[in-house]
Amino acid sequence: MNRLALANLRSVHLCLILQLTLTLFGCGKNNLEKTFDDYQQRLANVLDTPFVDTSFSNPQAHSLTLPSTTLRYPSIRELTTTIEVPLIDVKQFFALDRCDVNVLIAQRNTPLGRTQLPSVRYIYEHKMLASLARCSKLMPKHRANLNQWISQKQTVLPFVWANLVQTSKETINAFSNNSAFISSVSATDIQQTQSALTYLLHLKTTPQAPISAKELERNLEQLAKIHLPAKTWRTQALMAKELTSTTTWLKQQPLFEQCPNGQASQQITYLKNVFTLFFIEKIQPVGSDLNRVHYTLSPLYKTLSEQTELHTSFRRLLNEQNTTSFSAYQRAMKEHVLFWQQLFKHCSISPHT
Structure with a gap:
């Protein structure tokens, strides 16, 4: 085998390793993060409008404090x-x-x-x-x-x-743990x-x-x-952030005008398909798992937070994640679902058809 052939073989081998790495690690993004990226991009493609996170430029949304996906543990x-x-x-x-x-x-x-x-x-x-x-x-x-x-x-x-x-x-x-x-x-x-x-x-x-x-x-x-507590707390923070930004952006689009006489346009039908493909089939199941974990472990977090021998900052961490942050996630999920329900009702379509 000459040097050129050997170099080409090594190049192919390197490309295969790189491709496998990208497949396994999703270009550095977690599956849920990528799902939200894809969801937002597909919505933007259907509407031929760039997706811009304007949730925090909205005074009403800005007043809501969303949890961070970075967990900061006391020293x-x-x-x-x-x-x-x-x-x-x-x-x-x-x-x-x-x-x-x-x-x-x-x-x-x-x-x-x-x-x-x-x-x-x-x-x-x-x-x-x-x-x-x-x-x-x-x-x-x-x-x-x-x-x-x-x-x-x-x-x-x-x-x-x-x-x-x-x-x-x-x-x-x-x-x-901030890894997943x-x-x-x-x-x-x-x-x-x-x-x-x-x-x-x-x-x-x-x-x-x-x-x-x-x-x-x-x-x-x-x-x-x-490290299930950390994973669920980070997940509920990501869900709250991305669902809030997606709902805020959708509300800024003139979607209700695209259903004259209560009949869905082709564009609304395409949006319904995107909603089903990403939210119903990929995001909502994660939310179901999140709820299942929360309602199982929440009583234990509450009991821990009531132990006065534990430091105030540790007890505050438990309370913030178990109540405030989870409530922010619930609110974001509810508002997102409500938006689509109102749109589909206005356009006389069902997300399951």
Whole structure:
């Protein structure tokens, strides 16, 4: 094979790789973003008018604050609660030789123990409470000190839990990952996310229940892997923005004039086909998935937001996404559907015909 043929073969190979890459990644756009682009462009093509996002130049629309598709998570420094550690002198430490609490104390004071992950720290504090309770029974001579430490540990445990929920890398990923939107949601993803959030809340409400470190890490990993809260929050923000801009633009077009005597023109018929192809068949199913996820997880977000040990900024994030942002999406969806219903009624056509 000569050099020219080899160069041509390499060129073909490179083109195939590039084509496959563009197919897989959609030129850098998510499927939902591309669907909205195509929807708006096809509407513009039918009307022979450029699509321009004028929703924010309209004073009425401008007064509506639409959520952002970029999730901004509070800083770890802001969210982290400093946990007060009870002081114990050397004499008290060695007096606990009949109890495993001194082993836990020694572990905590190693370099590794002083830099525990939030999940490891929660497991440690939980073990410490159980150990102190056993020691209190075994060593009545030291019961006063031990019970005092138990009381201190019980007081701080909810704040250790708050650090687990707010500052674990897995939960940060679940609540703030900016890499994806919903395209379709499996029942398994919803169930696993619901189960993981329920598990974290269960830790708070039943602090005496036994804990498996393996189970805790598994639930955290599920949240991080699926990151369903972040995907749904970004999706509802994108839907609110694009539906609002599309509806605003459509209202600026003289579409109702194209149905003389209540009869649809050919152009309106073409618009109906575009509406069916993109909104009914592609956008609305995403909205159905979004609603399904929201109504399943919303009670858990609400319960989390009511836990006063969690930082105000974290609770505000949950409330904004669970109520304000979702309401903005619902409003945009309702207004878009209402516009088409009014147009189709005026033109005596059905979107299903």
